[in-house]
Amino acid sequence: MSPAEETAKLLASLGVRTEGSLVSQSPIDGAAIGSVAEATNGEVEQACLVAAEAFVQWRTVPAPRRGELIRLLGEELRNAKESLARLVTLEAGKIVQEGLGEVQEMIDICDYAVGLSRQLYGLTIASERADHRMMEQWHPLGVVGVITAFNFPVAVWAWNAALAVVCGNPVIWKPSEKTPLVAAAVMALAKRALDRFGHAPQGLLQCLQGGREVGEALVDDTRVALVSATGSTAMGRVVGPRVAQRFGRSLLELGGNNAMIVGPSADLKLAERAVLFSAAGTAGQRCTTLRRLIVHESIADEFVARLKTLFAGIRVGDPREETTLVGPLIDEAAFRAMNEAMDGKAERIEVEGDGYYVRPAIVEVDAQRGMVLKETFAPILYVLRYWELDEAIALNNGVVQGLSSSIFTNDLREAERFLSAAGSDCGIANVNIGPSGAEIGGAFGGEKETGGGRESGSDSWRAYMRRATNTINYGTELPLAQGIKFDV
Numbered sequence: 001m002s003p004a005e006e007t008a009k010l011l012a013s014l015g016v017r018t019e020g021s022l023v024s025q026s027p028i029d030g031a032a033i034g035s036v037a038e039a040t041n042g043e044v045e046q047a048c049l050v051a052a053e054a055f056v057q058w059r060t061v062p063a064p065r066r067g068e069l070i071r072l073l074g075e076e077l078r079n080a081k082e083s084l085a086r087l088v089t090l091e092a093g094k095i096v097q098e099g100l101g102e103v104q105e106m107i108d109i110c111d112y113a114v115g116l117s118r119q120l121y122g123l124t125i126a127s128e129r130a131d132h133r134m135m136e137q138w139h140p141l142g143v144v145g146v147i148t149a150f151n152f153p154v155a156v157w158a159w160n161a162a163l164a165v166v167c168g169n170p171v172i173w174k175p176s177e178k179t180p181l182v183a184a185a186v187m188a189l190a191k192r193a194l195d196r197f198g199h200a201p202q203g204l205l206q207c208l209q210g211g212r213e214v215g216e217a218l219v220d221d222t223r224v225a226l227v228s229a230t231g232s233t234a235m236g237r238v239v240g241p242r243v244a245q246r247f248g249r250s251l252l253e254l255g256g257n258n259a260m261i262v263g264p265s266a267d268l269k270l271a272e273r274a275v276l277f278s279a280a281g282t283a284g285q286r287c288t289t290l291r292r293l294i295v296h297e298s299i300a301d302e303f304v305a306r307l308k309t310l311f312a313g314i315r316v317g318d319p320r321e322e323t324t325l326v327g328p329l330i331d332e333a334a335f336r337a338m339n340e341a342m343d344g345k346a347e348r349i350e351v352e353g354d355g356y357y358v359r360p361a362i363v364e365v366d367a368q369r370g371m372v373l374k375e376t377f378a379p380i381l382y383v384l385r386y387w388e389l390d391e392a393i394a395l396n397n398g399v400v401q402g403l404s405s406s407i408f409t410n411d412l413r414e415a416e417r418f419l420s421a422a423g424s425d426c427g428i429a430n431v432n433i434g435p436s437g438a439e440i441g442g443a444f445g446g447e448k449e450t451g452g453g454r455e456s457g458s459d460s461w462r463a464y465m466r467r468a469t470n471t472i473n474y475g476t477e478l479p480l481a482q483g484i485k486f487d488v
C-alpha cells in the first residue's frame with residue numbers, strides 16, 4: 001500500500017477528517033498524504049480567548065481529578081498505539097520500533113503525570129518570628145502554548161500537555177507544519193478522552209495548525225502565560241526574546257551537538273552499539289543524536305575501523321519494513337544541508353519515489369571547527385581524537401550547544417570526573433550509554449544555545465505552575481522580619 005493510501009485508511013479509522021491548504025508529504029516517497037486547514041489569525045485569537053476562559057474553570061478542579069483526564073488520555077493512547085505509531089512512521093519517516101517508542105513515551109508521561117497529580121508539593125519553611133508559619137504553594141499558571149518540531153511530532157506535545165493539564169492549565173498546540181496529520185490524530189484521541197471525562201471546560205486542549213506565522217501569533221499573545229517551544233536554535237533565538245519582551249515565560253528545547261567520549265578502558269562492544277543507535281538512529285534527526293565522537297588515540301584506529309564497517313552495513317530503507325534501521329531524511333532541504341556539510345559527498349540511496357535516503361556518514365577531522373561546531377540535522381558523525389581526559393572534556397564542552405553527552409569508560413575516576421562540576425557542561429551526561437534515548441523520569445533539556453529549558457520528569461512540572469510564598473501569623477503580636485521596630 002502506498003503511504004498516501006495507508007495514511008488515509010488510518011486517519012479514517014481514528015475518525016480524523018483532513019482537508020485544507022497545508023499539505024503533508026511522506027518522507028518515505030515524497031508524495032502528498034493528506035492536508036489540514038491552517039489556522040487564521042482570527043482563529044488563533046479565538047483559541048487564546050477560549051483557553052483563557054477554560055483556565056478560570058480548570059485551575060479550581062482538584063489536581064487528582066485533573067489527573068483522571070490524563071489517565072483517560074493514556075488509555076486512549078494505549079488503545080491506539082499501533083495506529084498512531086504507524087502515522088509517525090508514515091509522516092515523520094521513523095522506523096517501526098521508533099514510531100512505537102515515540103507513542104510509548106506519550107503513554108509513559110501520562111502515567112507519570114497521573115501520579116504527579118497527587119504530588120504537586122510545596123515546602124514548609126521555618127519562620128524567624130514567633131507564632132508564624134511560612135509555606136509555599138504551587139498554583140496553576142495559565143494558558144500554555146506548545147510549539148513542536150517534526151522529529152518528535154507527538155511525544156513532545158505529550159511531555160508538555162500531560163504535565164500542563166495536571167498542573168491546571170489549558171494547552172494550545174502548534175505542531176510542526178511538516179507533521180500536521182499525526183497531530184490531528186492525537187487531537188482526535190484527546191477528544192475521546194475529554195468526552196469520556198465529561199466535564200472539562202471547552203478549549204482545554206486545542207491545536208492550531210500552520211507554519212511559523214501561527215507560532216508567532218501564539219508567541220505574541222499575552223494570554224499565553226508559558227510558551228514551550230521545541231525546535232532549532234534559530235527558532236528559539238526569535239521566540240525567547242519575543243516572549244520575554246511581554247514578560248511571558250518561555251521553556252526552550254533547542255538544538256544539540258552531542259558528543260561521546262570513548263576512553264581507553266571502554267567496553268568497545270557496548271560503545272559501538274551505542275554509537276550505532278545514537279548516531280545513525282532516526283537518520284540522525286534527534287536533538288540528542290550523537291554528532292561528535294571523541295576517541296582515545298590508543299584505541300581510535302581499531303574502533304573507527306570497526307564503526308566504518310558497521311555503518312557500511314546499516315540497512316537503510318523504507319521505515320515500514322521491520323528490518324530497516326535507518327529511514328529517510330524528512331525532506332530535500334535536509335539532504336541538501338547534509339550534502340553541503342559534507343562538501344557534496346553525502347551518499348544518497350534510491351529507495352522509493354522522491355524519498356531522501358542517505359548512508360550515515362563517518363567523517364574524521366583533526367580539529368573541532370567549521371561544520372563540526374554546527375548541528376546538521378542528518379546522520380554525520382565527526383570523529384576527533386584525544387590523549388588526556390581534560391582535553392576530551394574540553395572538546396565535549398567546546399561548542400555553543402549543551403544538550404546531551406556521554407562517556408564510555410570502565411575507569412571510575414574518569415566517569416566521576418566527567419559527571420562532576422568540572423566535567424560535561426550539558427543538561428544530560430551519561431556513563432556507558434549513548435547521549436540519545438532519554439527516559440521520561442528525568443528532567444530533559446540542555447544548557448547554552450539549547451535554551452536552558454527542562455521538560456518531562458523530576459521537578460520539571462514547576463515550569464507549568466506559579467509559586468506563591470505564604471506567611472501566616474497565628475499569634476497576637478505583629479513582629480516584623482529582621483527585627484525591625486516600627487511602633488507608633
Ligand code: NAD
Nearest residue numbers: 149150175176211212215216231232235253254255256287
Ligand atoms: P524548526 O525550528 O524549523 O521548527 C520547530 C517549530 O517551531 C515548528 O513548529 C515551526 O513552525 C516553529 N517555528 C519556527 N519559527 C518560529 C517562530 N519564529 N515563531 C514561532 N514558531 C516558530 O525545527 P524542526 O526542523 O522542526 O526540528 C529540528 C530542530 O529541533 C533541531 O534543531 C533539533 O535539535 C530541535 N529539537 C530539539 C529538541 C529538544 O528537546 N531540545 C527536541 C526535538 C527537536
